[in-house]
Amino acid sequence: MTHNPDSPTPRPGAAFWAVLRREFAGYFRTPLAYVFLAVFNAFAISLAFFVGNIYEAGVASLDRFFLYHPWLWAFLAPAAGARLWAEERRQGTIELLLTWPVTVWQAALGKFFAAWLFLGSALLITLPMAFTVCYLGDPDVGVIVSGYVGSFLCAGACLGIAAIASALTRSQVIAFVTGFLACFVLVLVGYGVFDELLSGAFATGTVEEIRRLGLWRNLEPFTLGLIDLRPTAYFLTVAFAGLGLSTLIVERR
Amino acid sequence: MALIEVSHLEKSYGAIRAVKNVSFSVDRGEVVGFLGPNGAGKSTTMKLLTGYLRPDAGTAVVAGFDVVENPVAAKAHLGYSPEGAPAYGEMTVREFLRFAAELRGLTDPAQRVADTLKLCRLEEVAGQSVDTLSKGYRMRVGFAQAVIHDPAVLILDEPTDGLDPNQKFEVRRILKDMAARKAVIVSTHILEEIAELCTRVIVIAQGEVRCDESKERFLQRGDDLNQVFRKLTA
Ligand SMILES: Nc1ncnc2c1ncn2[C@@H]1O[C@H](COP(=O)(O)OP(=O)(O)OP(=O)(O)O)[C@@H](O)[C@H]1O
Numbered sequence A: 001m002t003h004n005p006d007s008p009t010p011r012p013g014a015a016f017w018a019v020l021r022r023e024f025a026g027y028f029r030t031p032l033a034y035v036f037l038a039v040f041n042a043f044a045i046s047l048a049f050f051v052g053n054i055y056e057a058g059v060a061s062l063d064r065f066f067l068y069h070p071w072l073w074a075f076l077a078p079a080a081g082a083r084l085w086a087e088e089r090r091q092g093t094i095e096l097l098l099t100w101p102v103t104v105w106q107a108a109l110g111k112f113f114a115a116w117l118f119l120g121s122a123l124l125i126t127l128p129m130a131f132t133v134c135y136l137g138d139p140d141v142g143v144i145v146s147g148y149v150g151s152f153l154c155a156g157a158c159l160g161i162a163a164i165a166s167a168l169t170r171s172q173v174i175a176f177v178t179g180f181l182a183c184f185v186l187v188l189v190g191y192g193v194f195d196e197l198l199s200g201a202f203a204t205g206t207v208e209e210i211r212r213l214g215l216w217r218n219l220e221p222f223t224l225g226l227i228d229l230r231p232t233a234y235f236l237t238v239a240f241a242g243l244g245l246s247t248l249i250v251e252r253r
Numbered sequence B: 001m002a003l004i005e006v007s008h009l010e011k012s013y014g015a016i017r018a019v020k021n022v023s024f025s026v027d028r029g030e031v032v033g034f035l036g037p038n039g040a041g042k043s044t045t046m047k048l049l050t051g052y053l054r055p056d057a058g059t060a061v062v063a064g065f066d067v068v069e070n071p072v073a074a075k076a077h078l079g080y081s082p083e084g085a086p087a088y089g090e091m092t093v094r095e096f097l098r099f100a101a102e103l104r105g106l107t108d109p110a111q112r113v114a115d116t117l118k119l120c121r122l123e124e125v126a127g128q129s130v131d132t133l134s135k136g137y138r139m140r141v142g143f144a145q146a147v148i149h150d151p152a153v154l155i156l157d158e159p160t161d162g163l164d165p166n167q168k169f170e171v172r173r174i175l176k177d178m179a180a181r182k183a184v185i186v187s188t189h190i191l192e193e194i195a196e197l198c199t200r201v202i203v204i205a206q207g208e209v210r211c212d213e214s215k216e217r218f219l220q221r222g223d224d225l226n227q228v229f230r231k232l233t234a
């Protein structure tokens, strides 16, 4: 090797892609990823069929399928996101990553999008089922597409929260539990039992405002075939606020 | 200008003042041995110098770039192996080095990885995951990622810690081969390593520089280096 006094300053994009590829491949390095994909699909499909009664509902639409996605993401996004920073801290590799010529933001973006893509791939595997339902009933491809877009955005929001939890600790277990609890609150907001509690305490208008902060109220329009600005902005805001805040936490260390 | 310029560095962890007004500079061709008792502030100084931690006061300049003002440029000229040589355990040695090369934006990363595997004698474990390596190999992987871009400045936190005599010899040999072209700082608890490896000694205790001189002068302080060390750090 010859000494190169002008060691290149890497292009920012190179670091982002290198991190993204490493992190995405990282999910498949352990059997956990396959367990994860299997669990997601088993639950997504069985909840839709047995709890949601997707057939008896008489309409071959998928809103019963998506109804349970906030629950799934609340559980599985923190499961996939727990390792984002906690694992770097535990292994001590954070000290490498942050002394390599990349900014925290490049690394954070690469990690976040890798995790989001991983969640997206779990979602993609349910597509055959969606097409089956479509085939058996009256296919409305538009509704399927918007439902999947909504679910993917919802996953990003949960991942944003999970990223904050992961940035705060070196334990994946703690990151998972706190991430899950935070997401769980957002799932409860807008669900039956919780709604009744709220209705007892607040005026109707206020209850509706609170509901809008929950995951389901924002996912619902997507399952009806609508890609509205407001719920889209809601999911993206939560996702990127979580990404930004977690990055600031890591940057301060 | 020296490759490493540290002036008036200060760092506290809460109430603990880990680094107090530390200043020194290191030129190309120098190998500086960082000595000091446990908790002296050696690792903290290295973390400040590599831009992992932000100093409370003072500056660190690497290859002409201030690590706080211009961190990416400074880090591009820097190789660093933290204490314990952390690495992504689930990756193979080759994948790990490849990642380091890509992240640094090196041209022809495959060639760099091959060269570095050879230089650090890691070829036979290249396909093994880092988690399964013996300590000697693991430390060498940490060393390998630090030199993959042939940096002007090399900072190694206890690179020979826990190695058997053969492995220690091996690491020192590789280091000596490249030292003439670099500014190197190596922390160690092995006093004999000074005579073997270093051209200069900096002794740190309680966050302060207690002595900064050439190896020759340091060795003249006494025949029993342990006693010299005890006196300086008391
Ligand atoms: N993350 C931290 N939080 C709080 N205190 C810390 C932290 N890291 C180090 N310290 C304290 O700072 C002081 C300097 O520690 P440092 O690790 O720099 O010493 P060292 O010279 O590298 O010691 P050793 O030879 O044991 O590696 C010690 O008192 C240590 O307890």
Ligand SMILES: [Mg+2]
Residues within 6 Å of the ligand: B042, B043, B044, B083, B157
């Ligand atoms: Mg140390």
